[in-house]
Amino acid sequence: MPTVTVVPLPPLPEIKPGDDLAALIAQAWWELAAASNDLAPRRNDVLVVTQKAVSKAEGKLVDLTTITPRPEAMEFAEKWDRDARQVEVVLRESTEVLKFERGIVISRTKHGFVCANAGVDASNTGRKDIVTLLPDDPDQSAREIRDRLPALLDIPADLAPAVIISDSFGRPWRFGIMDVALGVAGIEPLIDLRDTPDADGRIMHSTIVAIADEICSAAELAAGKSSRQPVVLVRGVEFNNRGQSEPSVQREVVMPTEMDLFK
Amino acid sequence: MPTVTVVPLPPLPEIKPGDDLAALIAQAWWELAAASNDLAPRRNDVLVVTQKAVSKAEGKLVDLTTITPRPEAMEFAEKWDRDARQVEVVLRESTEVLKFERGIVISRTKHGFVCANAGVDASNTGRKDIVTLLPDDPDQSAREIRDRLPALLDIPADLAPAVIISDSFGRPWRFGIMDVALGVAGIEPLIDLRDTPDADGRIMHSTIVAIADEICSAAELAAGKSSRQPVVLVRGVEFNNRGQSEPSVQREVVMPTEMDLFK
Numbered sequence: 001m002p003t004v005t006v007v008p009l010p011p012l013p014e015i016k017p018g019d020d021l022a023a024l025i026a027q028a029w030w031e032l033a034a035a036s037n038d039l040a041p042r043r044n045d046v047l048v049v050t051q052k053a054v055s056k057a058e059g060k061l062v063d064l065t066t067i068t069p070r071p072e073a074m075e076f077a078e079k080w081d082r083d084a085r086q087v088e089v090v091l092r093e094s095t096e097v098l099k100f101e102r103g104i105v106i107s108r109t110k111h112g113f114v115c116a117n118a119g120v121d122a123s124n125t126g127r128k129d130i131v132t133l134l135p136d137d138p139d140q141s142a143r144e145i146r147d148r149l150p151a152l153l154d155i156p157a158d159l160a161p162a163v164i165i166s167d168s169f170g171r172p173w174r175f176g177i178m179d180v181a182l183g184v185a186g187i188e189p190l191i192d193l194r195d196t197p198d199a200d201g202r203i204m205h206s207t208i209v210a211i212a213d214e215i216c217s218a219a220e221l222a223a224g225k226s227s228r229q230p231v232v233l234v235r236g237v238e239f240n241n242r243g244q245s246e247p248s249v250q251r252e253v254v255m256p257t258e259m260d261l262f263k
Numbered sequence: 264m265p266t267v268t269v270v271p272l273p274p275l276p277e278i279k280p281g282d283d284l285a286a287l288i289a290q291a292w293w294e295l296a297a298a299s300n301d302l303a304p305r306r307n308d309v310l311v312v313t314q315k316a317v318s319k320a321e322g323k324l325v326d327l328t329t330i331t332p333r334p335e336a337m338e339f340a341e342k343w344d345r346d347a348r349q350v351e352v353v354l355r356e357s358t359e360v361l362k363f364e365r366g367i368v369i370s371r372t373k374h375g376f377v378c379a380n381a382g383v384d385a386s387n388t389g390r391k392d393i394v395t396l397l398p399d400d401p402d403q404s405a406r407e408i409r410d411r412l413p414a415l416l417d418i419p420a421d422l423a424p425a426v427i428i429s430d431s432f433g434r435p436w437r438f439g440i441m442d443v444a445l446g447v448a449g450i451e452p453l454i455d456l457r458d459t460p461d462a463d464g465r466i467m468h469s470t471i472v473a474i475a476d477e478i479c480s481a482a483e484l485a486a487g488k489s490s491r492q493p494v495v496l497v498r499g500v501e502f503n504n505r506g507q508s509e510p511s512v513q514r515e516v517v518m519p520t521e522m523d524l525f526k
Contacts (some may be wrong), residue, residue: 002270002271002480002485003268003269003270003485004268004269004270004485005266005267005268005269005483006266006267006269006481006499007265007267007331008265008270009264034342050325053348056458081421088498112436113436114435114436123470132442168470168472171434171435172377172434172435172518172523173375173376173377173516173518173523174473174476174516174517174518175444175453175473175516175517175518176452176453176471176472176473176474176476176516177470177471177472177473178441178472178473178476178477178480179477180437181368189439190438190439207386207440208438208439209431209438209439209440209441209483210437210438210439210440210441211439212485213437213439213441213480214441214480214481214483215484217441217476217477217480217481218269218477218480218481218484219268220472220477220498221474221477221478221481221497221499222265222267222500223268234484236269236484236485237484237485242432253437253438253439254437254438255435255436255438260435260436
């Protein structure tokens with residue numbers, strides 16, 4: 001039967017700028033496979049890697065002691081008990097600010113993501129005054145990891161796992177965050193089931209499933225709550241990778257502003 | 264290691280109004296356990312049941328041949344090649360219409376859900392002119408199924424699986440639908456990690472994870488694309504059910520309008 005299995009890779013060392021994340025991931029997977037032979041790489045495996053781990057390895061860190069906040073950041077921070085320097089970084093990372101009130105900033109990033117604090121995060125950075133920014137190009141980050149895994153894992157290139165960079169986003173109308181995809185490699189982020197007859201032979205409209213986002217949410221369920229296990233193996237999902245061009249969250253999932261039906 | 268496993272239950276018969284859905288689910292689970300002993304019920308199992316199956320069993324069906332559309336439904340349907348009778352039903356199921364353009368209706372339902380077409384769905388209903396509505400009280404639907412499962416499965420009450428009623432919702436800013444929870448029983452839909460120190464000992468703010476929604480998305484990944492397999496077993500998720508009162512999506516996940524930060 002079509003079972004999906006979700007297993008975190010063993011803990012990685014604390015990740016520092018310049019670290020070879022692909023090599024650390026491969027080493028953790030070797031460990032996992034040594035512990036359980038069933039978990040050696042297989043065709044159509046997916047690795048979900050948290051944004052935080054990628055940002056650290058890529059050096060997307062800001063030392064808040066170097067930041068001079070603008071007056072509105074200081075005012076906001078004072079009012080809502082926030083760190084004005086961090087608010088300043090959030091504003092710098094935003095191309096459009098949608099909400100700036102009640103201590104929360106909702107904005108659009110240069111990638112087109114709409115999220116809290118422009119993805120700037122202070123937790124689990126290893127140092128008090130350091131925050132992480134989102135990777136510059138999460139699709140590219142995913143590709144860079146994926147491209148190196150076959151050699152590191154000693155597997156043929158066509159067995160290379162798909163790689164998804166994940167982050168936790170809030171959403172309107174519902175409390176709670178869900179993990180979604182910031183970048184992908186080796187997997188189309190959407191599955192288009194339009195024009196597929198349903199069980200009654202009726203043609204279904206607009207059934208485009210955000211499969212990469214769902215995989216990130218599944219991965220989150222199994223992820224250790226510790227930041228030391230930023231990589232989760234998801235096996236058994238049927239996905240596509242048939243495109244001639246590279247798949248991309250930024251190009252395929254992010255909605256152009258003019259198409260935003262909820263706006 | 265903390266593995267999450269996601270397995271669809273075997274196909275159910277076509278569900279009709281008045282069917283005993285809990286009994287059909289239990290029978291499918293017996294079949295699954297007979298095929299694989301490992302998949303017999305265990306503590307902390309979660310069953311994800313699609314809204315469509317619940318709505319059919321509860322008779323939440325509308326025969327479109329009985330519906331007279333209002334003028335604005337007819338105009339909209341004409342312009343966008345929709346079924347005016349179905350548009351009429353969508354408007355009747357909406358307490359607030361957020362968007363009514365380009366062939367798509369985004370509205371708020373009486374439950375407080377914001378989604379396309381107020382959850383009214385024509386696919387997989389088994390008949391051309393029949394549409395399904397959302398259950399009146401999806402939390403109650405989940406409880407009714409859950410309460411009957413111990414007897415039907417011949418297990419102690421404290422082994423009763425959690426039950427989540429799922430549906431596929433679009434969201435702003437990103438293409439693609441994700442499955443989320445409409446109702447829950449035996450599981451708190453949110454996990455509050457606030458005030459939990461992270462790996463650096465820093466207190467994390469606003470890390471409330473929509474665990475029931477993430478479980479629904481994980482379930483969707485393993486669900487057969489056929490409507491005949493509307494129930495998925497999710498095993499291995501750490502969740503809470505410690506509340507004195509019954510957990511509820513409507514009460515705990517749906518955001519009061521005045522708190523909607525994205526609005």
